[in-house]
Amino acid sequence: MEDAKQAVQATKSLAHQIATSLQQEIVQGTLSVEARLPSEAEIAQRFGVSQPTVREALKILAAKKLVRSKRGPNGGVFVNAPSLTAASQMLQEMTTWFVGLGVFGLNEIVEARLLLGRTCVQLAAERATKEDLETIEATLEAFERDDISDEEFCRLDVAFHHAIAQATGNNELRFIMLVVNDSLIPATNMISFRFRERGRVVSLHADILEALRARDASAATAAFEELIAYQSSVYEKALSARQGDGAQRQEA
Structure with missing residues (x-):
């Protein structure tokens, strides 16, 4: 044996x-x-x-x-031909695991999304094609349905940021954002969805798109920063509530 x-x-x-x-x-x-x-x-x-x-x-x-x-x-x-999606999927699984284990803290997640996302919206404001803008707009239109589940809302949120990364015209940056968006957005949404106002998120998405259409990098960056700040505040509320629930269970 x-x-x-x-x-x-x-x-x-x-x-x-x-x-x-x-x-x-x-x-x-x-x-x-x-x-x-x-x-x-x-x-x-x-x-x-x-x-x-x-x-x-x-x-x-x-x-x-x-x-x-x-x-x-x-x-x-x-x-096989190289695939950005396949390669990012492998990294995404590892990143999601790290988020779940707490290896990546809230401050690190916010900082990474803020720095990388800011670069994306700035480049997209300069380089987005008509087709890029139409793709971004299509993700926003999909938010208008009344029967969207929390999982579908998260998927559309990810698709919106993917579309912006695509509009940068930089494949290496797009690859990095595939990993960031596919892992960090679902991981944080999973915790904070009960405290999130969908209308607020969609409104900020619309502000970003409007700025991109106007080729206004400053306005696009400001709208994106406001979005990240809002999502960060929601995530903090969710964590506080979770810690409070945990303390109550221990007392019981």
Whole structure:
């Protein structure tokens, strides 16, 4: 039994080593986008391992969205094109975990969103295209429905800020904001939604859009700063209420 466990652990260790090696080749461009990887037999021969070990390594790469499998006569395992969404999703999961554990405090969350978001609205005021503005406006129109759940409201809130990041025309900044918006906004909304006035949030969103249309970076920044200040105050109320509830339960 012990020998079997050790064999499984050894296979997993080798699989991770092979996956790391292939990942480096993908990142460095040795294996280019859409290129087909060598067969399992060829990879096994190269690394001196069994094909099941190679299969485990390919599963690791597939889980990271670095490769995909295709069946048929022209099938095989191919290198995926880079995806900002897929990459941000991995970072988002880690960021959400850190928020839940309290590794990121309220002040840090507010500061990060304020500094990065301020840059986004300033660039968007300068660079937003007609299509960008239409996308931002579409998220605001979706808020007008009466039957929006708290989860849907949060999703639209995230979509609004994603649209602004898209309007910056800077893909690296957009990638960073995908992580920030997808993790920090839901994490704080989950705590503060009972104390939030939806109309206030939507009104500030509209102020930001109006400033972007006018190419007024100062007004857009001011509206965004007011939005973050309001959300911060709501979050603080929610935390205070949660602490009060916790104290009452302990007394009971």
